[in-house]
Amino acid sequence: MSNIDLNKIWNYTTAKESKDHILLKEKYDLFINGKFVKSKSRKYFNSVNPATDEIIAKISEANKEDINFAVKAANTAFKSWSKLKAKERAKYIFRIARMIQERAKEFAVIESMDGGKPIRESRDIDIPLAANHFFYYAGWADKLEYAFPNTSHEPIGVAGQIIPWNFPLLMAAWKIAPAIACGNTVVLKPAETTSLTALKLAEIIEESGLPKGVVNIVTGGGKTGSEIVNHPNIDKIAFTGSTKVGKLIKRSIAGTHKKLTLELGGKGANIIFEDAAIDQAVEGIINAIFFNQGHVCCAGSRLFVQESIFEIVVEKLKDRMSSLIIGDPLDKNTDIGAINSKEQLATIKKYINIGLEEGGEIYQKKCSISEKGNWFPPTLFLNVSQSHTIVQEEIFGPVLAIQTFRTIDEVIEKANNTPYGLSAGVWTEKGSKIFKLTKELNAGVVWANTYNKFDPTSPFGGVKESGIGREGGLHGLKAYLKFK
Amino acid sequence: MARINVLKTYKNFIGGKFPRTESGRYFQIKNGNEELLANMCLSSRKDFRNAVVVARKVQKSWQNATALNRGQVLYRVAEMLESRKSQFIEELMMTGLSKSHAKNEVELSIDRLIYYAGWSDKFQQVFSSVNPVASNHFNFSLLQSVGVVSVISPNDYSLLGMISVIAPIIVGGNTCVILSSEKNPMASISFAEVLNTSDVPSGVVNILTGKRKELLSHFASHKDVNAIIYCGDNNQEIKEIEHLSSENLKRVKIYKHKNWDHNSSQSPFFIETCQELKTIWHPNKV
Numbered sequence: 088m089s090n091i092d093l094n095k096i097w098n099y100t101t102a103k104e105s106k107d108h109i110l111l112k113e114k115y116d117l118f119i120n121g122k123f124v125k126s127k128s129r130k131y132f133n134s135v136n137p138a139t140d141e142i143i144a145k146i147s148e149a150n151k152e153d154i155n156f157a158v159k160a161a162n163t164a165f166k167s168w169s170k171l172k173a174k175e176r177a178k179y180i181f182r183i184a185r186m187i188q189e190r191a192k193e194f195a196v197i198e199s200m201d202g203g204k205p206i207r208e209s210r211d212i213d214i215p216l217a218a219n220h221f222f223y224y225a226g227w228a229d230k231l232e233y234a235f236p237n238t239s240h241e242p243i244g245v246a247g248q249i250i251p252w253n254f255p256l257l258m259a260a261w262k263i264a265p266a267i268a269c270g271n272t273v274v275l276k277p278a279e280t281t282s283l284t285a286l287k288l289a290e291i292i293e294e295s296g297l298p299k300g301v302v303n304i305v306t307g308g309g310k311t312g313s314e315i316v317n318h319p320n321i322d323k324i325a326f327t328g329s330t331k332v333g334k335l336i337k338r339s340i341a342g343t344h345k346k347l348t349l350e351l352g353g354k355g356a357n358i359i360f361e362d363a364a365i366d367q368a369v370e371g372i373i374n375a376i377f378f379n380q381g382h383v384c385c386a387g388s389r390l391f392v393q394e395s396i397f398e399i400v401v402e403k404l405k406d407r408m409s410s411l412i413i414g415d416p417l418d419k420n421t422d423i424g425a426i427n428s429k430e431q432l433a434t435i436k437k438y439i440n441i442g443l444e445e446g447g448e449i450y451q452k453k454c455s456i457s458e459k460g461n462w463f464p465p466t467l468f469l470n471v472s473q474s475h476t477i478v479q480e481e482i483f484g485p486v487l488a489i490q491t492f493r494t495i496d497e498v499i500e501k502a503n504n505t506p507y508g509l510s511a512g513v514w515t516e517k518g519s520k521i522f523k524l525t526k527e528l529n530a531g532v533v534w535a536n537t538y539n540k541f542d543p544t545s546p547f548g549g550v551k552e553s554g555i556g557r558e559g560g561l562h563g564l565k566a567y568l569k570f571k
Numbered sequence: 572m573a574r575i576n577v578l579k580t581y582k583n584f585i586g587g588k589f590p591r592t593e594s595g596r597y598f599q600i601k602n603g604n605e606e607l608l609a610n611m612c613l614s615s616r617k618d619f620r621n622a623v624v625v626a627r628k629v630q631k632s633w634q635n636a637t638a639l640n641r642g643q644v645l646y647r648v649a650e651m652l653e654s655r656k657s658q659f660i661e662e663l664m665m666t667g668l669s670k671s672h673a674k675n676e677v678e679l680s681i682d683r684l685i686y687y688a689g690w691s692d693k694f695q696q697v698f699s700s701v702n703p704v705a706s707n708h709f710n711f712s713l714l715q716s717v718g719v720v721s722v723i724s725p726n727d728y729s730l731l732g733m734i735s736v737i738a739p740i741i742v743g744g745n746t747c748v749i750l751s752s753e754k755n756p757m758a759s760i761s762f763a764e765v766l767n768t769s770d771v772p773s774g775v776v777n778i779l780t781g782k783r784k785e786l787l788s789h790f791a792s793h794k795d796v797n798a799i800i801y802c803g804d805n806n807q808e809i810k811e812i813e814h815l816s817s818e819n820l821k822r823v824k825i826y827k828h829k830n831w832d833h834n835s836s837q838s839p840f841f842i843e844t845c846q847e848l849k850t851i852w853h854p855n856k857v
Contacts, residue, residue, distance in 0.1 A: 219705065238840070330820075337817040342810025349820070506819070525851045526715075535853045542704035546712050550847045551797070552820045557848050560702055562712065570840075 099412065102419040104206045109193045114145045115282065117153055117306060118289035120160035121299025127152040132308075134283055137203035138416050138425035138460040146282045149305040154274070154314040157303040161245040161272040162320055164300030169242045169270040171298075173229035179297045180225035180268055186291045187218040187260075194256060194284055199416040201283040202255055203425030203461070204379050206417050216541055217260035220559075223543035224264035227564060231269065234561050240568040242270030243346060244322030247315040250285075251328045252278035252427050253382040253483075257541075259285045261558050262325050263302055269567040271323070272301045276315055279308040280428045313339075321345065325566065327384075330481075330507070330552050337555075348556030348566040350384065350548055352481040353509030356502035357387030357538065358492075358524065360515040361395045367536070368514035369403045372487075375512055375538035377411065377465050380423055381485035382431070384553075385510035387538055389478060390489045391498050397491050401469065404487075408452045408465050423485065426461040435463050435484035442468050442477040447488075473501060481507070495520070499527045509549035512538045531557070581609045581756070583618060583780065584763035586625035587773025593617050598782070600757060603667055611756050614781035616789045619721075619748060622777040623795055626719045626746040629774035634716045634744035641742055642691030647769040649684035655765060656681070659730060659758060666729075666755045679832055680731045686837050687738035694743070694839045698846070707856035714846035716744035717822060718797035721790040723783060723812075725802035728831040729755035730762060735831050736800055739841035741775055745798075748777045750790060756780040783808065791815035798822035798845055804829075 114131060116123040126147040133142045149157070168176070187194065191214045198209040227234065246266045250258035255277055266273050277285035289304045305311060309332075316324055316336050326336050327350040337347060357375050359368045375387030392400045416424035426432045443449060448470040456462040466486045471478050478488045492498040502511060511528040513521060513535050525533045531549040534540060541547065541559075548557040556566045582589040596613035612618075633641075652659070656677050663673035699713040720740050725732030729752035740747050751759030763778050779786070787808055791799055792815040801812050804827045816823050824844050830836060 237838075334817045334820065337820065338814055341813035341817070342806065351820075521853065525849075530849070531847065532850045533852070535851065537708065537852055537854050540704075540706065540708060540852050542702065542706065542710065544702040545704055545710050545852070546700075546702070546848055546850050548848070550717075555820060555822060560712065560850075561700055562848050 099420040101415075103415065104196055104199075104417045104419060106196055106200070106417070109196050111144055111197065111283070115147060115286045115306070117147050117149055117157070118286065118292070118304040119153070119157045120303065121293065123289070126150065132279070134201055134280065136200050136460075137427055140459045143200055144283060146306045149307045149311045151314050153305060154311065154318060157274045157305050158245060158318050158320050160300035161274050161303055164298060165242075165244055165272045168267070168272055168298060168301050173231070173270070176268065176270065177225045177228035179295060180221055180228065180264060182295045183291060183297070184218050184221035184225060186295055187214065187221065187288070190291070191215065191218065194287060196417065197287060198256055198284050199424065202252060202281045203416050203427050205421040205424045206419055207421065208379060213254055213257045216543070217256045220257070220260040220543040221264045224268040227265075228268040231564065231568070234564050235568070235570070239571045241571070243567060243569045244271060245320060246271045246273050246323040246325060246567065247318065247321040248273055248275040248325045249312045249315060249328065250275065250277055252281040253379060253384070255281035256284035256288060258327055259288055265558070265563050266325070266567045267301055269564060271567050274303045274305060274315060274321065276305050276307060276312055282306045316340065323347070323567070326350070333554065348558070349554040350558060351552065351554040352507060353384045353386070353549060353553050354389055354479065354481055354505050354507045355385050355387045355510040355512065355530070356389045356391060356528065357512035358391045358498050358502060358514065359393065359396070359400060360517070360520060361393045362516050363514035364516055365396065365400065365403065369400065369407055371512065371514060371536070371538045372404060373407050373411070376487040377423055377485050378539045380426055380463070382427055382483055383539065385532060385539065387510070387512050388482065388487060389502070390487055391492050391501060392489060394491045394493050401467075401489065404467065405450060408467075411452060411465055413452070413454050413456070413462065413464065423465060426463050426484065429461055431483065432461040432463060435482060435486065438477055438480070438482045438484070438486065439466065442471070442475065445471075445475050445477070447471045447475060447477060473504060479505065495523065499524070503529045506552040507549065508551040509553035510534070579609070581611050581760045581780065583612050583614055584760065584766070584776070584778040585618070585622045586777065587767060589763070592781075593621070600666070600755070602665060608665055609757055611780040614779040614786065616786070618779055619786060619789050620793070622748040622779060623719060623793055625774035626748050626777055627795055629772055630716070630719055630746045633741075633746055633772055633775050636744070638692035638695065641744065642688045644770045645684055645688035645691065645738060645742055648765060648771060649681050649688065651765045651769045652677070652681050652684065652762070659761065662758055662761055663730065666757065675832065676728060676731045680734045683731065683734055683837055684738055687742045687842070690839055690842060691742045694842045697839055698843055702850070707854055708852050709855045710850065710852050712848050712850040714743070714843065715849050717845045717847050718745060719795065720745050720747040720798045720800060720845055721793065721796045722747050722749040722799070723787060723790060723801045723803065724749050724751050724759065725826070725829070725831060726752050726754045727829050730758040732802060732831040733759055733762070735836050735841075736802060736826070737776060740800070740845050741771070743842045743845050745845050746775045749779065750783065750786050751778055751780050753781070753783055787811060788815055791821070792818055794819045796821060798824065800824045800826065800844075802826045
């Protein structure tokens with residue numbers, strides 16, 4: 088028997104999640120009026136596995152006619168759905184929640200194949216949270232009069248919902264669940280690169296017996312999205328995506344009757360004080376920026392370290408980065424998966440070049456990267472300041488810009504000095520400091536001694552250019568009701 | 572010979588001072604008999620921008636004042652208005668209101684201030700929540716002021732309408748810049764005198780007189796304004812505001828109704844309109 092060599096690096100053996108039990112069709116059509124129908128465009132585009140470059144399915148591209156059809160179906164369905172007894176509405180939504188739970192593993196595998204995120208995250212976060220979101224809002228359907236006492240309200244009508252590629256199923260749940268719980272009907276468009284779990288959700292919706300036309304799922308790119316935004320018979324737009332597109336949407340529906348909620352970009356400040364529990368904080372900082380390859384609108388992409396602990400924090404961050412496992416999203420050991428698309432990879436690389444040109448000092452985890460697929464190593468930038476592009480603009484990748492500070496007022500000023508205001512984090516063991524910071528940081532969500540936590544009961548959304556309105560919790564209902 | 576009355580010069584109210592418009596322009600307010608009542612400042616974009624600067628400067632300290640303190644400040648405004656009730660009734664009558672209408676408007680204005688003064692330390696309790704997340708965290712959501720608000724004040728109910736809009740804005744810790752009723756701006760500037768003699772910190776409320784047509788676009792597009800409230804039903808103006816406010820994703824609230832004398836024109840939802848919800852997480856497992 089050989090002795091165990093403690094000085095040797097131990098590698099995890101692969102622990103690959105099986106793909107055997109998942110069902111994927113070769114081609115996916117549009118889900119309109121309760122069934123899958125062929126697009127009038129007759130066009131399909133490929134959904135590609137970003138870790139392998141393999142085409143995993145063909146997806147329909149919905150055109151104007153298709154959107155017309157979907158909106159018409161949603162409009163017709165609205166008449167009866169909005170009148171249906173609320174407790175019966177609830178039961179359909181509860182049923183959808185349960186059916187997602189039953190098929191959770193299948194959804195997790197497809198989410199990781201289609202979007203590149205580690206199976207650990209899709210299995211433990213995306214899919215259960217999506218199911219829980221339906222479960223949470225199902226319960227609200229027949230209790231709305233308790234949510235907003237002394238008001239009279241009614242459902243808005245048809246909601247056009249456009250969601251991003253970073254949390255495909257979860258974002259679909261965030262949009263659909265409160266909308267239908269309040270009695271609205273939905274036309275939802277998933278992101279071009281990650282349509283599959285929304286289409287699998289359409290299968291569940293079909294099987295659940297939800298009345299036809301209540302939820303319609305149409306696939307396509309930006310053009311399809313703009314057909315939704317500009318459709319005259321849509322009463323509400325809910326969009327999650329970039330600030331640039333959010334502003335365009337707001338502009339294009341100006342003067343119409345459409346209501347609007349926006350969840351947009353961010354440049355979250357994560358602040359670590361010298362009195363923080365440093366090891367826990369380092370773990371939190373890693374999670375804040377590298378969770379989901381940094382494809383997170385609320386990512387803690389600006390780190391502020393109090394000067395006295397700068398060296399130790401950076402050293403520990405580098406240490407921790409060295410043990411991150413980058414690779415096959417379907418491997419249960421993987422910490423960091425594939426970058427969602429070639430376009431996003433190009434954007435990240437563009438920002439890296441800008442960071443270097445502007446004098447930033449880069450540190451990247453060394454790792455061997457597969458030739459196929461889209462990969463980017465976890466990256467730190469040191470020696471940057473408030474005026475650097477990579478400090479100001481959202482990169483949406485695993486890139487952390489590190490700055491230092493001396494005083495509490497200085498760091499509040501720096502953290503708030505951005506057009507964004509989605510999220511922030513603070514790490515300290517001193518209670519009064521936590522409350523001072525959570526009060527002063529101008530953001531919709533503040534995590535203290537934690538980061539990147541989500542829950543159906545917890546309202547989420549930004550201030551300033553990070554968006555308008557909240558999703559989640561009691562407050563998230565407001566976006567789907569019309570108050571008289 | 573009868574005594575010659577002393578006429579008041581109506582000027583803007585910016586940062587606790589009464590400057591004339593930097594543009595040097597004016598417009599005239601006349602009564603039903605076409606007699607001149609006042610030359611009002613025809614304010615410019617520059618006046619507006621100056622007002623935003625002071626409103627921004629004082630916003631944080633006003634937001635950080637205690638809720639109790641903000642309530643007492645609003646109450647003080649009501650006290651000051653009560654003591655000058657007859658002056659306001661007279662002024663509203665000069666511009667064509669009957670005595671009973673004028674009296675009713677002034678009294679309702681005072682009551683509305685008291686109403687919102689009382690909400691200062693209560694609305695937070697109504698709208699905030701503790702959220703039972705399914706993990707080991709304590710999680711709560713509370714309201715915080717949106718920041719600087721620009722206001723296109725109602726044309727009708729020049730006094731009551733304006734007070735109904737600004738009281739809920741400032742009780743929530745925001746500061747504001749107001750374009751007063753274009754039709755009847757005199758009472759708004761007299762109200763500025765009330766604000767100035769109560770304990771409202773300079774810059775919390777700033778009032779300009781002028782033309783919607785000229786100033787609307789600036790009120791909607793200014794990048795350091797967080798929200799805009801528009802009172803009126805001109806669809807072209809509403810569209811312009813919604814369009815221009817996209818630049819910095821300003822929050823937009825449109826009040827189309829005109830019944831400012833009605834009870835439905837006061838509620839804590841008018842306060843909530845100019846608030847942002849903030850959610851805070853902290854672990855609760857050691």
